Amino acid sequence: MSLSVSCRGYTQFNDSMRFSELADWYFTNFAPVELKESTIYTYKGQYNKHILPVLGNMKLKDITTPKLTQVMQSYKLNPSTVRKVYVIIQSIFRRAVEQGFIRTNPCHNVILPKNKEQNKVMALNADELRRFVELINESSCDEDLKRIFTFLLFTGMRCGECFGLSWEDIDFENMTISIRHTLNDVGGKHSLTPPKTRKSIRTICMSSTTAAILKEQREYVEQLKSALGASFAHPEMVFPSAKGNYRDRSSVLTSLKRMTKGTEFSHITLHKLRHCNATMLLNSGVELKAISDHLGHCDINVTANIYADVLEGMKRNIAASIEQTLTGNN
Secondary structure (H helix, E strand, O other): OOOOOHHOOOOOOOOOOOHHHHHHHHHHHHHHHHOHHHHHHHHHHHHHHHHHHHHHOOOOOOOHHHHHHHHHHHOOOOOOOHHHHHHHHHHHHHHHHHHOOOOOOOOOOOOOOOOOOOOOOOOOOOOHHHHHHHHHOOOOOOOOHHHHOOOOOOOOOOOHHHHHEEEHEEEOOOOOOEEEEEEEEOOOEEEEEEOOHHHHHHEOOOOOHHHHHHHHHHHHHHHHHHHHHHHHHOOOOOOOOOOOOOHHHHHHHHHHHHHHHHOOOOOOOOHHHHHHHOOOHHHHHOOOHHHHHHHHOHHHHHHHHOOOOHHHHHHHHHHHHHHHHHHOOO
């Protein structure tokens, strides 16, 4: 759809513009300058699938806060997916206000559907974690996949950060891992980019188990290099594919799901391994700020919001501990 004159002019108020025109402007002018290629790819996919059919033909003046609430509540999607859709709509309208296309943002105070399963099995308890590690060790998965699952659990890294590691990021002498890149997949095309936020660029310490995993992986990569020779495209990567290319996240997830199928851990995803790591740290009494830095969150409040239930449980445990200490009551 072609843009209206007012949209091309950037600043002329025009609330009769259709949402699809505004979105065209957003993806043509704002997105390429301000967003990562992988984010644009994701946003466009969500827009074309979930937003354009519903809001595309509506005039901006008709998209009110109550209307957006109605739209958000009408989606037959997982509430977490609805929230992702809302983030895109919110971003588009925010730029519309900044550019003068509309005067107010209808996204303010929109009521989103509650995620009833938001707190469902975010992480595993200590006994479950031990059983999960046993499952990994005893499974028939390839050894490099076992190392990936265990590495994610021990480090709490995002998948893209894990698959974006190169050997120059690993310091065995000082027992540290520098996280400087993330591996993105845009329509099957892989590329290394800076991590999610500025705070995501960080250095974490490795345990002796993590170091052992990486040393085993280094031996595996050397063997792979000898076997593949010149066809090994990325020998610098810590976790390359079996053919020496960048690692495909979806294939690793498929392997994880195959391993956990029919077990008590069938709900586990690659990202939930990160939650397990964070929850272990919280339950071990590690300071919230240190955990936030370890995970690469942009703000300590992000960590607090994500793990609000864990923190609430810790508060109850503290109260119970004080009660037991002072009164002797269990």
